C-alpha cells in the first residue's frame with residue numbers, strides 16, 4: 133500500500149512526483165510485489181493535483197524539469213505491470229484525478245462532499261492530451277468531452293454514475309474493499325493480465341513517449357504566457373480567500 137502524506141493537501145510538487153516515481157520503480161522491480169493500493173493519509177484529501185506554485189513565476193528550466201516529472205509519474209503508473217487500485221478517500225481534482233484514472237480500479241469513499249474530475253478548464257488551463265486520453269479510456273468520448281470542456285468536478289455519487297469511479301463504499305470500509313479487489317485481480321495469472329493491460333493502454337502511452345520533448349516545449353510555451361500566469365495567480369488567490 134502506498135499512502136500519500138504531503139500536508140496540507142497532497143499537492144503534486146516536483147519532490148512529491150520524483151519520490152512517487154522512484155517508489156513505483158522500486159515496487160515494479162520487486163518480483164514479490166504484484167500490486168499496489170494507492171490512498172492518502174490525509175483526511176478528506178486524496179490529492180489536490182499538480183502543485184500550482186510549481187507552475188507560477190518559475191524559470192523555463194524549472195517548468196521543463198517539473199513537466200518531465202509529471203510525465204514520468206504518469207508513464208510509470210499508467211504503464212505499470214502491477215495491479216493498481218486507487219482507494220480515493222477524499223478530494224481528487226485534476227492531477228489527483230489523473231492518478232486515480234491511471235489505476236486499474238477506483239474505489240471511492242461514498243461521501244458526496246468528496247469530488248473528482250479534471251477541472252483544468254476552471255483554472256483557465258487545458259488538460260494535456262494524455263490526461264484527456266486517460267479520461268476517455270475510462271468514461272468514453274461523450275462524457276469526457278462535456279466533463280473536460282466544463283472542467284467539472286463530480287461529487288462521489290455522480291462520479292459513480294458516469295463510470296469515473298468503479299464503486300463507492302463507506303469510508304471506513306475503503307481499504308478493506310480495496311484489499312478484496314486486489315485479491316480478486318491477483319487471483320489471475322500475471323502474464324495474461326499484464327499483456328492484456330499493455331494491449332489496452334499501449335497506444336496512449338506510446339503517443340506521449342513519441343512526443344515527450346514536444347509536449348514539454350508545448351507546456352513551457354503555454355504556462356509561460358502572461359494570461360495563463362495571471363489565471364493561475366488569481367486561482368491561488370481565490371483558494372486563499374476561500375479560507376478567510
Ligand SMILES: CC/C=C\C/C=C\C/C=C\C/C=C/C(=O)SCCNC(=O)CCNC(=O)[C@H](O)C(C)(C)COP(=O)(O)OP(=O)(O)OC[C@H]1O[C@@H](n2cnc3c(N)ncnc32)[C@H](O)[C@@H]1OP(=O)(O)O
Nearest residue numbers: 143180181182183184185223225226227258351354371372
Ligand atoms: C494544450 C495544453 C498543453 C499543455 C498543458 C498546459 C497546461 C496544463 C498544465 C497542467 C494541468 C494541471 C493539472 C493540475 O492538477 S492543476 C491543480 C488543480 N487543482 C485544483 O484545482 C485543486 C485546488 N485545491 C482545492 O480545491 C482545495 O485546496 C482542496 C479541495 C483540494 C482542499 O480544500 P481545503 O479547504 O481542505 O484546503 P485549502 O484551504 O483549499 O488548501 C490548503 C492549502 O493548500 C493550498 N493548495 C490547495 N491546492 C493546491 C494546489 N493544487 N497547488 C498548490 N497549493 C494548493 C491552498 O492554497 C492552501 O494554502 P494556504 O492558504 O497557504 O494554506
